[in-house]
Amino acid sequence: PIEYYASDAQIICVTPSHYKAETLNVVVTIVSVDLAEFANCIGTCTFTYAQSSTPWLSRFSRGGSGNHVMYFKGGSIIQSDPRQILPRIGDKLVQTEYLEPVADFGSLNPSTISYSGPLYGIIPEQAAGYYTMKFEVLTTTSTGYGYGQITMQNNITLLDGTLYNFVQYPTIGAMSARAGSIYGGALLTIWGTSFDETLVNNLVYVQGVPCQVVSSTHTSIQCRTGRRPTQTTPYVGYPGGRGWHLQYYRDIYNLVNDWSSYSAAWNKIGNYPANQILITTQATATLGVYEPELIGDSTEDNYGEQLTGWFVPPVSANYTFVTYGDDNVEFAISNTTDPRFLKTISITPSYKSLYFESNAAGFSKKIWLNAAQPYYVRIRHTEQYGADWFRVAMRIHYSDNPSAYPSSTESRLTYNSFPEVQRVTLGVTIVREIQLLNFTTVAGTYSLFYGSKRTKYLSVDSDGSALVTEIKTATGCSSVPLTVTKRAAWIAYKITFDCPTPSTRPLLRLDQPFLGTVTLVQAPTIQLTGNFRLGFKPPRPVVVNLENAAATDANGYYWTPSIPYSTTTESLQSYLRAYIPSLEKANVEIDSYQGGDGSVYTIRFLTPYGDVKPFLIDNSTIEGTNNYATVVTMYEGSTDPFFDPIPVDYIVKAATKPSIETYTNQIKAACTPYVEGTFGDQRIRQTLSPEEGPFDFSGRDLFNDAWYTDRDHSVDACSYIYSETLTPKVTSVSPKTITAGTRLTITGGYFASNSSANRVGFVPISALLVNNFPVDKLHDAFVDSWNTVVCYCDIDEANSDLNTVYCTVPDMPYDVYASVLWIESIGQAELPSDWSDISLTYDLSIDEVLPLVGSIEGGTIITVRGTGFGHSNRPDKAQALSTIPITEVNINGVLCNIVQEVETALL
Numbered sequence: 001p002i003e004y005y006a007s008d009a010q011i012i013c014v015t016p017s018h019y020k021a022e023t024l025n026v027v028v029t030i031v032s033v034d035l036a037e038f039a040n041c042i043g044t045c046t047f048t049y050a051q052s053s054t055p056w057l058s059r060f061s062r063g064g065s066g067n068h069v070m071y072f073k074g075g076s077i078i079q080s081d082p083r084q085i086l087p088r089i090g091d092k093l094v095q096t097e098y099l100e101p102v103a104d105f106g107s108l109n110p111s112t113i114s115y116s117g118p119l120y121g122i123i124p125e126q127a128a129g130y131y132t133m134k135f136e137v138l139t140t141t142s143t144g145y146g147y148g149q150i151t152m153q154n155n156i157t158l159l160d161g162t163l164y165n166f167v168q169y170p171t172i173g174a175m176s177a178r179a180g181s182i183y184g185g186a187l188l189t190i191w192g193t194s195f196d197e198t199l200v201n202n203l204v205y206v207q208g209v210p211c212q213v214v215s216s217t218h219t220s221i222q223c224r225t226g227r228r229p230t231q232t233t234p235y236v237g238y239p240g241g242r243g244w245h246l247q248y249y250r251d252i253y254n255l256v257n258d259w260s261s262y263s264a265a266w267n268k269i270g271n272y273p274a275n276q277i278l279i280t281t282q283a284t285a286t287l288g289v290y291e292p293e294l295i296g297d298s299t300e301d302n303y304g305e306q307l308t309g310w311f312v313p314p315v316s317a318n319y320t321f322v323t324y325g326d327d328n329v330e331f332a333i334s335n336t337t338d339p340r341f342l343k344t345i346s347i348t349p350s351y352k353s354l355y356f357e358s359n360a361a362g363f364s365k366k367i368w369l370n371a372a373q374p375y376y377v378r379i380r381h382t383e384q385y386g387a388d389w390f391r392v393a394m395r396i397h398y399s400d401n402p403s404a405y406p407s408s409t410e411s412r413l414t415y416n417s418f419p420e421v422q423r424v425t426l427g428v429t430i431v432r433e434i435q436l437l438n439f440t441t442v443a444g445t446y447s448l449f450y451g452s453k454r455t456k457y458l459s460v461d462s463d464g465s466a467l468v469t470e471i472k473t474a475t476g477c478s479s480v481p482l483t484v485t486k487r488a489a490w491i492a493y494k495i496t497f498d499c500p501t502p503s504t505r506p507l508l509r510l511d512q513p514f515l516g517t518v519t520l521v522q523a524p525t526i527q528l529t530g531n532f533r534l535g536f537k538p539p540r541p542v543v544v545n546l547e548n549a550a551a552t553d554a555n556g557y558y559w560t561p562s563i564p565y566s567t568t569t570e571s572l573q574s575y576l577r578a579y580i581p582s583l584e585k586a587n588v589e590i591d592s593y594q595g596g597d598g599s600v601y602t603i604r605f606l607t608p609y610g611d612v613k614p615f616l617i618d619n620s621t622i623e624g625t626n627n628y629a630t631v632v633t634m635y636e637g638s639t640d641p642f643f644d645p646i647p648v649d650y651i652v653k654a655a656t657k658p659s660i661e662t663y664t665n666q667i668k669a670a671c672t673p674y675v676e677g678t679f680g681d682q683r684i685r686q687t688l689s690p691e692e693g694p695f696d697f698s699g700r701d702l703f704n705d706a707w708y709t710d711r712d713h714s715v716d717a718c719s720y721i722y723s724e725t726l727t728p729k730v731t732s733v734s735p736k737t738i739t740a741g742t743r744l745t746i747t748g749g750y751f752a753s754n755s756s757a758n759r760v761g762f763v764p765i766s767a768l769l770v771n772n773f774p775v776d777k778l779h780d781a782f783v784d785s786w787n788t789v790v791c792y793c794d795i796d797e798a799n800s801d802l803n804t805v806y807c808t809v810p811d812m813p814y815d816v817y818a819s820v821l822w823i824e825s826i827g828q829a830e831l832p833s834d835w836s837d838i839s840l841t842y843d844l845s846i847d848e849v850l851p852l853v854g855s856i857e858g859g860t861i862i863t864v865r866g867t868g869f870g871h872s873n874r875p876d877k878a879q880a881l882s883t884i885p886i887t888e889v890n891i892n893g894v895l896c897n898i899v900q901e902v903e904t905a906l907l
Helices: 263-266 465-475 570-577 766-770 778-783
Strands: 001-005 008-013 022-025 029-031 036-038 046-049 056-060 069-075 085-089 117-121 127-132 135-137 166-168 171-175 187-193 200-205 212-215 222-224 240-241 245-250 277-279 303-311 317-326 330-334 343-348 367-369 375-383 389-396 421-428 433-439 446-452 482-487 491-497 516-521 527-537 588-595 598-605 616-618 627-635 650-657 660-664 676-677 682-687 696-697 701-702 728-735 745-750 756-762 789-799 804-808 816-823 840-843 844-849 865-868 889-891 894-896
Touching: 036 701, 187 200, 187 660, 200 212, 200 222, 222 789, 240 660, 317 330, 317 343, 317 375, 330 389, 375 389, 446 465, 570 588, 616 627, 676 816, 728 816, 745 816
Parallel strands: none
Antiparallel strands: 001 008, 022 046, 029 036, 056 069, 069 117, 085 135, 127 166, 171 187, 187 222, 200 660, 212 222, 240 650, 245 277, 245 303, 303 375, 303 650, 317 367, 317 389, 330 343, 330 375, 421 598, 421 627, 433 491, 433 516, 482 491, 527 616, 588 598, 676 682, 696 701, 728 745, 745 804, 756 789, 756 816, 789 804, 816 840, 844 865, 889 894
């Protein structure tokens, strides 16, 4: 598309995407009503789609909350100004420009960055939701660049068909109170990020009871708590925020002194020194346990980490859980919320880079789980040394309960089904060259010639290790297995060259021939050469839109042209996309191995094909001794949803105390108490959560996938307790008859020391008294029907022992009222069981009528002054309120029409 017309000699346009790297002609056409004129090419008129000019990301934060830090890593980002890099979450730009240091978090994003990053950015403030993360690198005069590719397994589809690669989730950073009245009514303020400004899109629960949202912004929610539930929780523990609870154990080797048994270390974990355990408040990595490291930066060694939480199944079905990683990974699940019934069902005993890589123990058996029922789960990862990461994936067996899923399986798009995995092997049986060095003595020294090269002098009677080193240096072969045979009068060295060559190597020669001989025992065979073709039959009819695709053969297979046997992964993928309909998009992933023995390609079908027919292979033009070609189906695909890793949307922290639960746009908030800092002129909140920036960890700066340690907070950092000891109590109210200006005395206990924090609300109860309405229901009426409170009476005095408070009654409508006391930050007071103790009657009286004389024809405007005529001091009550409204004024039985109402008068 043309971006803009610059001049008669210049047009600016934005290149469209293309499915492969190649050079194409650029054509300009002038189109009018009756003319289409092609511009003549004078000079260079081509454009090259080049992988080297395509920015790409291999890793980035898969989720986060507004004004928090996220990271990007990849290749071909740009070796220049971060301002040229424009990542977006949805339509909002991620700020990457010159992020300055924040407190002790280290420096981010200098004026230039490296080829592959990392690059840090500040997540834009917007409502929580599922978004597509994309980016571009601005074109310069010397580089093309443009829109970027995301090469990681990026697109995730929820069961409702929602497609995303970044989830912006809400976080709870702080709360105005951590406890309140058992009768509710507390005005609770929750500060955090990524809330929605639309009230109805935010839901707050306290121990499962709705907290009525009364206001919201992107960074705060205000709600009134409900009454404490009467039933006890059915769980062991309480549901907390989204995510895992992570415990990290340093120097775990010291527990067992033996890496041959990882489980032995965990069996002794109860003896672990408390000062060596680091606990995070919440592991909130958006898509679940995500590679690479959870703790460390591939340099941290000798540790164990344990993640616990509740898994809440999205549907009722059979589930399979899969582990893999570096080093040991174990997954255990309970049949309830109780951790005492944990059972390990999936184990990866040692390093596995792929879940299907000889990893049978990593696949659990099918286990039936009920939707919305929390199950306690635990992941244990143990690292000895070197790289460190792990993944836990899950498969939901759709075929076992199809009614639980959307009607159209096609709504579950790329990367979200259990993939077909096939392995294509092109091999040859290669015979290695063997030379025999036979000494006729057991004493002396010698050296060997290999062509013009000569080894150092060696002892005839040796174990052969020095000989191997010298042969490797002289021949350039990195693998030289050696067999030594010793007798009393002679020694023989059988030398195998494990580096296949198409012809015989030069024979080794002794510098002193009288010591022995060198003979060729076995000559090498020809290694693999030539080309092959792959054929594929789509599982269902497809629309052919590839110009290079040939027609199918008689059996319905599409075929690629000839491919070199040692082609690269990227090249093979390009062949499949260009020539095989239904594979033209990025819906297969290929891992490969090439060597002298042949090539192995492992192909995963990421689009939900289901069980597909194996590739056919044509190796008729492959050359090599005893060459062969095979296609093996390692895992049969299905349309079952397959989440790799488990989405954190289905993980809830198991808290020990009742916690605030907040949902924004149906996405659960994480509990991440924050500290604040500043990047440049932008204020950000740096949370104690993973994948959101660097922090100092034992004197080291950990970046990228670092997980924050819990510095000052426990796992119950967002707890809220219904407290009987904090609940105020009202025992009596006097006098019983009131009017405007009456000094009201409220007795009870546990009132607020700041008298203005106490407040009294008047609820009309005349209609309730008729029906013998129980007094304890007033608590529910107060919270659930806020409009039933007609007027407020602000407390202006309290005695020293906080068991008596006073207020002045405002103008109110005539009625019988119950007086309900509450403390704004604590909630409602407990009321006595006898109505008479809290009921008040507002007096209805006429104090004055002006004028006293008027026309016998009527039409005189008179003012009737008195009390109880019916006004509220609530700002949202503009009209008079009363359950016994004043409907008429009569003079000698004749109606006097009311034309105006004021505070204490009727006209």
